[in-house]
Amino acid sequence: MRESQRKERSWVFSADLASEPSFGLLFDIDGVLVRGKTPIPAAKRAFQKLVDSNGQFLMPVVFVTNAGNCLRQKKADQLSHILGVPISQDQVMMSHSPLRMFKKFHDKHVLVSGQGPVLDIAKNVGFTNVVSIDMLRESFPLLDMVDHNRRPKLPSSPVANLPRVEAVVLFGEPIRWETNLQLITDVLLTKGNLSSPYESAHAQQLPVLACNMDLMWMAEAHSPRFGHGTFMVCLESIYKKITGKELKYEALMGKPSELTYHFAEFLIREQALERGWREPIRSLYAVGDNLMTDIYGANLYNRYLEERMSRSSTKALANLVRGSGAASSVPQELDAESGWETELASPSATSCKSILVCTGVFNPHLELPRDASQCIKETVFHGHRDFRFDPALVEPERIVEDVDAAVELIFQMEKFGSAV
Numbered sequence: 001m002r003e004s005q006r007k008e009r010s011w012v013f014s015a016d017l018a019s020e021p022s023f024g025l026l027f028d029i030d031g032v033l034v035r036g037k038t039p040i041p042a043a044k045r046a047f048q049k050l051v052d053s054n055g056q057f058l059m060p061v062v063f064v065t066n067a068g069n070c071l072r073q074k075k076a077d078q079l080s081h082i083l084g085v086p087i088s089q090d091q092v093m094m095s096h097s098p099l100r101m102f103k104k105f106h107d108k109h110v111l112v113s114g115q116g117p118v119l120d121i122a123k124n125v126g127f128t129n130v131v132s133i134d135m136l137r138e139s140f141p142l143l144d145m146v147d148h149n150r151r152p153k154l155p156s157s158p159v160a161n162l163p164r165v166e167a168v169v170l171f172g173e174p175i176r177w178e179t180n181l182q183l184i185t186d187v188l189l190t191k192g193n194l195s196s197p198y199e200s201a202h203a204q205q206l207p208v209l210a211c212n213m214d215l216m217w218m219a220e221a222h223s224p225r226f227g228h229g230t231f232m233v234c235l236e237s238i239y240k241k242i243t244g245k246e247l248k249y250e251a252l253m254g255k256p257s258e259l260t261y262h263f264a265e266f267l268i269r270e271q272a273l274e275r276g277w278r279e280p281i282r283s284l285y286a287v288g289d290n291l292m293t294d295i296y297g298a299n300l301y302n303r304y305l306e307e308r309m310s311r312s313s314t315k316a317l318a319n320l321v322r323g324s325g326a327a328s329s330v331p332q333e334l335d336a337e338s339g340w341e342t343e344l345a346s347p348s349a350t351s352c353k354s355i356l357v358c359t360g361v362f363n364p365h366l367e368l369p370r371d372a373s374q375c376i377k378e379t380v381f382h383g384h385r386d387f388r389f390d391p392a393l394v395e396p397e398r399i400v401e402d403v404d405a406a407v408e409l410i411f412q413m414e415k416f417g418s419a420v
């Protein structure tokens, strides 16, 4: 029955342009499609409904994960295997993916911090002059002194004169936190020149770009584990203690940052374009298991889209009043936007709805809080320092059992396939 419905639906879409999708889907991975390394059974069922008989998606789909210690292709291969449908790397968005938009840093000498193939990842997103913490350590052996066993045995001096570091990119939590904390602090306080003494605290801070702000994450253990957000708390505290100033970020990416959703929406538009769908993608649905990342992020982006819409209509009205022309045309948002915003162009979406599933960190056995503000107090807000706690942002639009139920709900809301 379902098979015939799917075939019929795919026929309708290829034959009838009026039935092109006007919505796109954003899926979190951990806790929605997999739990640790184990696939969640509902995921396979859900994805059978999203593709036609040739395995082609019926609407744009992007996987948005805060993971960042591997390349997109590896994640795409894992997902294809788990879901039983072909997933391309262009559908996968890691926490570091938006770095591709920061072109002004791509040719600068950049220090990267994290673990896994960080040099490859940095090159993959566009950086050309990358130095790792290990490379710095080898060049300046006197700097990493916490572990007595790793201190240089003989007096030594800098081995090679590396070029001055011009920006710092924090990919994810490193292995030896003390080494990274020490060397990143050194780089920041010497303005990137480790051969020099610390500069005055009044000097301008080097740009820092950070990916994945998750304070903690759920692995196989009963209690959550330290994430990259915890490492960032350490770095921010040390920097503030030493300089008396807040560490400033050039950009924060990964859920729940707005930038992440701008980029995900851009990938959705790219997919629609590639498929030749002319209908603009108006609605986004973000399916996730975490109130503080998936739900907060989707709601934050939805708020941006709503504000943008109301700004557009105010401008259109002003144009109409001035008689300056087409009130019907959507204003080109180039006025206040620059940098990565212009790289991505204007969104076509007008809403981003958050859907919470109960297969991950959100515990379905605990009664759902009637008011999220009652259970998440500001004092225990686990979001990043630069994100304000706002109870309205952690309220999901809808709550469903699993990703299969989420897909059914979205089809219903979009009246998708109902005419078939």
Ligand SMILES: [Mg+2]
Pocket (backbone or CB within 6 Å): 028, 029, 030, 031, 032, 288, 289, 290, 360
């Ligand atoms: Mg998750």
